[in-house]
Amino acid sequence: MRRTILLFSVLALMSSTSIAQTKKTKTVVKKEFPASISRPKLVVGLVIDQMRWDYLYRYYSRYSNGGFKRLINEGFSAENTFIPYTPTYTACGHASIYTGSVPAVNGIIGNDWFDPKLNRNVYCAEDTSVSTVGSNTRAGLMSPKNMVTTTITDELRLATNFQSKVIGISLKDRGSILPAGHTANAAYWYDGQTGDWITSTHYMKKLPIWLEDYNKIKLANKFFDKNWSTLYPIETYTQSDADNKIYEGKARGEQTPTFPHPLKLYIGKNYEMIKSTPYGNTITLDLAKLAILSEDLGQGKSTDFLAVSCSATDYVGHQYGPNSIEAEDTYLRLDKDLEEFFNYLDSKIGKGNYLFFLSADHGAAHVPGFMEENKLPGGRFSESAAIKKINTALEEQFKVKKAILASTNNQIYLNHKAIEDAKANYDALKRVAIDILKQNDEVMNAVDLNNLPGETMPEQIKKAITYGYNAQRSGDIYFYLKSGYIGSGSTGTTHGSWYPYDSHIPCVFMGWNVKPGKTNKTHYMTDIAATLAAMLHIQMPSGCVGEPITELTHQ
Missing domain, CATH: 3.40.720.10 (Alkaline Phosphatase, subunit A)
Structure with a gap:
């Protein structure tokens, strides 16, 4: 055991001496950089x-x-x-x-x-x-x-x-x-x-x-x-x-x-x-x-x-x-x-x-x-029919005519002026619209774009919606359909999910x-x-x- 310790001590001493000598004799070599940055034509x-x-x-x-x-x-x-x-x-x-x-x-x-x-x-x-x-x-x-x-x-x-x-x-x-x-x-x-x-x-x-x-x-x-x-x-x-x-x-x-x-x-x-x-x-x-x-x-x-x-x-x-x-x-x-x-x-x-x-x-x-x-999940969703249903319900419940200004890019834009003029509760109205959207069989989820951190959904989807949300240009509500479902029409396909x-x-x-x-x-x-x-x-x-x-x- 003592021989092992001694051998280790000698090796350590030799190593430190070698390093010390290297430091004394080492010459500084400047790294050569190219005259210009290499780039493709x-x-x-x-x-x-x-x-x-x-x-x-x-x-x-x-x-x-x-x-x-x-x-x-x-x-x-x-x-x-x-x-x-x-x-x-x-x-x-x-x-x-x-x-x-x-x-x-x-x-x-x-x-x-x-x-x-x-x-x-x-x-x-x-x-x-x-x-x-x-x-x-x-x-x-x-x-x-x-x-x-x-x-x-x-x-x-x-x-x-x-x-x-x-x-x-x-x-x-x-x-x-x-x-x-x-x-x-x-x-x-x-x-x-x-x-x-x-x-x-x-x-x-x-x-x-x-x-x-x-x-x-x-x-x-x-x-x-x-x-x-x-x-x-x-x-x-x-x-x-x-x-x-x-x-x-x-x-x-x-x-x-x-x-x-x-x-x-x-x-x-x-x-x-x-x-x-x-x-x-x-x-x-x-x-x-x-x-x-x-x-x-x-x-x-x-x-x-x-x-x-x-x-x-x-x-x-x-x-x-x-x-x-x-x-x-x-x-x-x-x-x-x-x-x-x-x-x-x-x-x-x-x-x-x-x-x-x-x-x-x-x-x-x-x-x-x-x-x-081929017996795979998928289908078509009538967004216009869904929006019409929501507008009707919001008018009945909150007395706001045409509460939805537009629906595009899976986002719903609410008519803020009409809501204010009717003295309706904006948050309550929005929650009703979200709940009605969720009732559609083709809709996987609908969320409040102004309160994404508080929405319950997989983090990957929440992040995707967040990255797509622009405060100056986006709407009030975002909804996404179930896998394989797209907008209405009888032929062809699309994308967006x-x-x-x-x-x-x-x-x-x-x-x-x-x-x-x-x-x-x-x-x-x-x-x-x-x-x-x-x-x-x-x-x-x-x-x-x-x-x-x-x-x-x-x-």
Whole structure:
């Protein structure tokens, strides 16, 4: 025992002596920092509207090697990425991805919302102080002014003293404007009335020549002339339901919601219809490639940013549902388009010189008719009927006529002036309205938005509602439906809930400084902007609540 203690003492002494000698002889070596911060030439963000996370794998065996498969195999995927707020809508999703924030902070609480002061709905991107550029319609009276925080694209512009170019492109104005941010060089969206890509005077007074020339082609007509048949023999679409289902929506001029879809009906007269076909994604990515070429994106000294949103997936999904052949065919065609886009980026920017990420603004519920057919929980809820019932009860009990001003985004706006004029008890009236809402079989719960801490519900749902609540723009009451239930209507589906089918989204990075890999740790939509900020060594957006995906940034 004594020998052991002695040996330990000797070793300790030797160690301390060695350390002391090292301290005496150690030379200070200055860490060398690079002359400049390393950044990619170009960042490309692709938001696929209404892309459920499972679409990455549902059609995996049918994807080409160069599209979604390449993204999954060469990229880093945060497999459990969720939207942390509700309602899960397009404008909210695009704003939150790029602000790293939530509706409670960035102000985008829906595609539109009710404004009691104006006594009308306000569209998320509306701006009557600007003018349309590129057409004579009102489709260009848009800007990002209703978004009250900065975006990661704004922060990139600020970090490079506005030397970085930022461009947003989408069929939908909100899918282009919100991601591009306040300081973007340009945001372009599709005018379905004219078949042209347009913008507003928020960005410029005149379209660039290259876009004016492109608009003259009227590319939509060329795709209309092809009609829409399945990319592969229709019998091979075994991941989808039968083609002719009564709960799928019919396109204008069609007798049945079946292939082939006769698009020639729309040539030269109904340009809006391109949005509801996979060709809407094709023309979007076609314009993205042209913008890279024409604006020399990725060719300057500073990192440029191209924010693209493919919206046709949302239009198709709403009309036919996630289990339709139309949805499967749309993703198989998008896969081909994505492969071409990646190849273009490789040749124009250089493989490894660009950072690419893919996500979605929300998912989608299965069509209620499909759920019922397969003995799964789900159905439709008549919100208008419920509101009428509540108004009648409140008038009888509190003598308040039209106590509900509006109902939108699962929120009810009470008529405060009418309640005050009737000298009714606001809290008591609100509690009655909540109790009546809860009596509907389709409603899971209804809560007081001004007293969320006192409401009894799962913490995850409470947090989602809280993150979606904006004090200046939200209503008085929030209600959410049971799993699988959506609003009224006889065909198609929608989204908006906190449930995973609406809130579980893809989040995959590929390219510059990204090693292949996956993580099953839970992350959130708001982490995307924080991750980009960390990778680019720039400030997070002003309202960012997300955190960097360290499994990716620490590789």
